Amino acid sequence: MKFLVVGLxxxxxxxxxxxxxxGFDILDLLVKNAxxxxxxQRYGDVANFKVRGKQAYFLKPNTYMNLSGKAVNYWMQQEHIPLENVLVLTDDIALPPGTIRIRLKGSDGGHNGLKSINEVLNTTNYxxxxxxxxxxxxKGQQADYVLSKWPAEQQEMIQKKIExxxxxxxxxxxxxxxxxxNRFNTQE
Known part of the structure; x- marks a missing residue:
């Protein structure tokens, strides 16, 4: 059984x-800890190793956010990974800083990376x-906000949440x- 984890x-x-x-930051720490x-590789930087005996591929697309779907689709096809074994790591402006929520499906919420994946895979069920x-x-400052670094006073908390x-x-x-x-959606 293979898995694909994509950090946007x-x-x-x-x-x-x-x-x-x-998404990149989470994968960087995960791969370092392993x-x-x-x-x-094609369409991105890829690491692979087993997690409790299950083969997993970790992808940081190099396609830029709005073309992430191309990289996801390529690696799913290349490694024969079913949709139910795909996990996408994404930032979300609708959640307070550091809050983690895992969902099995959902809209793109205006996120260009998710929008690209939805279009290429023709589904939101991942x-x-x-x-x-x-x-x-x-208003009008969203791009500058998400493309800026975390403020100093949040960095320690964010690092713990990345872990x-x-x-x-x-x-x-x-x-x-x-x-x-059940375990992670209830933690604050």
């Missing part, structure tokens, strides 16, 4: 550690881990979505 973000050092790249590494980034911005998110990813693979949702 934009490639390039100018986007590193921004709210919009939280003593694995990413290699540059799991996603939504990581709250808050919405403390003025919690890595546990949720491992749980999703090892134990399954129902248990993972």
């Amino acid at each position: 973000g934009n490639p390039g050092s100018e986007y590193a550690n921004t709210r919009h790249n939280i 003593e694995a590494f990413f290699s540059s 799991a996603r881990l939504r990581f709250g980034v808050g919405n403390d911005f003025l 919690l998110a890595t546990e949720a990813v491992r749980s999703f693979i090892a134990i399954g979505p129902a248990f993972t949702m």
